[in-house]
Amino acid sequence: MPKRGMLIVLSGPSGVGKGTVRKAMFDQGGTDFQYSISMTTRQPREGEVNGKDYFFVSKETFEHNIETGEMLEYAQYVDNYYGTPMQYVKDTLASGKDVFLEIEVNGAMQVREKMPDGVFIFLTPPDLMALKQRLVGRGTETMTVINERIHQAVTEIKMMRNYDYAVVNDKVDLAVDRIREIIRAERLRVPRVYPDYAQMLESKQVTETENGKDA
Numbered sequence: 515m516p517k518r519g520m521l522i523v524l525s526g527p528s529g530v531g532k533g534t535v536r537k538a539m540f541d542q543g544g545t546d547f548q549y550s551i552s553m554t555t556r557q558p559r560e561g562e563v564n565g566k567d568y569f570f571v572s573k574e575t576f577e578h579n580i581e582t583g584e585m586l587e588y589a590q591y592v593d594n595y596y597g598t599p600m601q602y603v604k605d606t607l608a609s610g611k612d613v614f615l616e617i618e619v620n621g622a623m624q625v626r627e628k629m630p631d632g633v634f635i636f637l638t639p640p641d642l643m644a645l646k647q648r649l650v651g652r653g654t655e656t657m658t659v660i661n662e663r664i665h666q667a668v669t670e671i672k673m674m675r676n677y678d679y680a681v682v683n684d685k686v687d688l689a690v691d692r693i694r695e696i697i698r699a700e701r702l703r704v705p706r707v708y709p710d711y712a713q714m715l716e717s718k719q720v721t722e723t724e725n726g727k728d729a
């Protein structure tokens with residue numbers, strides 16, 4: 515059976531640069547993360563492609579998927595549903611590949627409950643003014659929605675303490691380097707949950723004794 519892949523969860527307020535940092539990291543190469551495409555009821559932005567940026571679905575479809583237990587996590591964020599389809603994450607991790615989720619904080623905490631062996635990283639802006647400038651600069655939301663997202667950001671930033679790591683996105687390249695360092699270190703750490711190495715070593719000794727190797 516292949517070793518299970520690593521689950522990386524990147525959260526942070528809307529506009530902090532999660533997508534930008536993730537794309538820069540993937541473009542640089544040297545990592546082989548499988549990006550989990552989220553499902554949402556929000557309307558596609560100009561240039562967004564169904565099945566690449568998101569699975570864009572109706573509210574009815576999303577709610578059906580919740581009822582049938584197909585979502586690993588989901589949240590309502592500023593009037594829309596966003597969530598992670600479970601099957602892709604499960605299958606990909608089981609095949610030994612690493613999975614990258616880019617999701618907001620309430621969803622991330624649901625994942626943490628279900629998969630505590632994941633690595634949870636919170637991307638922060640240098641300050642709220644920079645965050646607002648990034649959202650305005652992106653030009654994808656109305657000022658009303660931007661203000662709602664900033665309001666939400668204040669609550670989200672307070673949840674940073676529930677993460678394993680906080681990374682400041684002051685400069686994209688620096689943020690990428692910091693995330694790479696975290697992943698490098700995480701690959702060396704004793705697993706938090708599974709497998710239990712101590713138990714594995716103990717059971718190996720017993721097996722070897724049973725096989726007469728210690729005799």
Ligand SMILES: Nc1ncnc2c1ncn2[C@@H]1O[C@H](COP(=O)(O)OP(=O)(O)OP(=O)(O)O)[C@@H](O)[C@H]1O
Pocket residue numbers: 526527528529530531532533534535648649651652683684685686
């Ligand atoms: N370090 C940075 N310095 C300046 N601008 C940045 C930085 N990182 C990202 N940006 C810009 O900020 C805007 C928002 O970035 P991005 O769309 O990646 O954010 P996001 O966190 O993925 O947002 P959302 O959660 O809404 O999808 C973009 O216009 C991007 O170019």
Ligand SMILES: Nc1nc2c(ncn2[C@@H]2O[C@H](COP(=O)(O)O)[C@@H](O)[C@H]2O)c(=O)[nH]1
Pocket residue numbers: 526527528532552553556587588589591596597598616617618619620621622
């Ligand atoms: N809980 C989840 N949050 C998600 C998911 N996919 C994206 N998001 C977050 O939603 C907001 C808004 O996104 P936008 O594309 O409308 O700007 C942002 O914080 C995303 O990270 C998901 O699957 N689950």
